[in-house]
Structure formats: C-alpha cells, structure tokens
Amino acid sequence: MGVFVAEERKRYTIYPPPHPSAHGLCFSVQKPVPPPPRVLLLNAVLTVRAHNANSHKDRVWEKFTPSVISWLNKNLNGVVFMLWGAYAQKKGSNIDRKRHHVLQTVHPLPLSVHRGFYGCRHFSKTNVYLKDTGRELIDWKAL
Structure with missing residues (x-):
C-alpha cells in the first residue's frame, strides 16, 4: 500500500493529501468539536490521482478495505x-x-x-x- 501510493505521489497529484485534515470530507467536524463516536466512512479505494477517477482501483486497497469490513463484522x-x-x-x-x-x-x-x-x-x-x-x-x- 504505502510503497505504491508513495511512488504515485512522486509523479502525480494524489488525493487525499498525505496529511489531510478531516474538515470538508464526509462526516467532518471542525475543532474543537470532537469527532462523533462510531461514525466511519470507508471508501473501497482510499486514494486517487487528481482528475483520474478509479486510478487506484485494483492496485492496493482491495486487500485493506475488505479486511476492515471483515474485522468490524466479526468483532x-x-x-x-x-x-x-x-x-x-x-x-x-x-x-x-x-x-x-x-x-x-x-x-x-x-x-x-x-x-x-x-x-x-x-x-x-x-x-x-x-x-x-x-x-x-x-x-x-x-x-
């Protein structure tokens, strides 16, 4: 995951930025409001090249996001x-x-x-x- 995205960042503009603030994204809040409990938005693919929808689909996230769903489901x-x-x-x-x-x-x-x-x-x-x-x-x- 990290290697692929790091290499992509060297050549392209990748969203979200490496250190994104949560504000402006789904379910975001501004400080000093604490993040709401038990609210998670999980896209299947968590990064993308600017102006290139699905550019990171079938690359790295397809193992990670199902693992998160599986963990939530089981635990x-x-x-x-x-x-x-x-x-x-x-x-x-x-x-x-x-x-x-x-x-x-x-x-x-x-x-x-x-x-x-x-x-x-x-x-x-x-x-x-x-x-x-x-x-x-x-x-x-x-x-």
Whole structure:
C-alpha cells in the first residue's frame, strides 16, 4: 500500500493529501468539536490521482478495505453498514445481517443520485435503528 501510493505521489497529484485534515470530507467536524463516536466512512479505494477517477482501483486497497469490513463484522455487534453502489454492496456481501444492520442504495454520484439515493433515508433509518437498540442517536446536522 504505502510503497505504491508513495511512488504515485512522486509523479502525480494524489488525493487525499498525505496529511489531510478531516474538515470538508464526509462526516467532518471542525475543532474543537470532537469527532462523533462510531461514525466511519470507508471508501473501497482510499486514494486517487487528481482528475483520474478509479486510478487506484485494483492496485492496493482491495486487500485493506475488505479486511476492515471483515474485522468490524466479526468483532462488533449492531454496526450500521450503509452500502452505496454496486461496488460497495459487493464488498459488503459477507456482512452478517443477523448481527448488523445493512442499508443499501445506489451510489450518490451526480448521474445516479436520482435513481434511489435521494429519498433512501439512510441517515434517519440509522437513527431509528440506534434508538430501537437503545443507543445514542447521531446528530447528522452537526457533522
């Protein structure tokens, strides 16, 4: 992972930058607000060349991200997985749906967002699940 991305950074602009601040990214908060508990956004591929979508797909991240999903699946209970898009749904196909809550819809890309992402209510459904299981709700507006 590190060697590939380091070599790419020598030749190209790679996002995110090597030392990104969380602000401006999904679920970000500004200091001094502490990061929200139990909120994780995990893309299947974590880096990309500027202006070259999927340029790091099938290169290095395909072992790492499934390992994270597998660890969460095996070691935690009651995780809410939001699988957006066919690629994420494929990555999440082994999630134990008896132990975790899985929500699926199309990817929120501009070309597909109107085919089901708008109106999927994943954020409110997550809070319903958290409330029903006696856990703290997420204030999505504060993120």
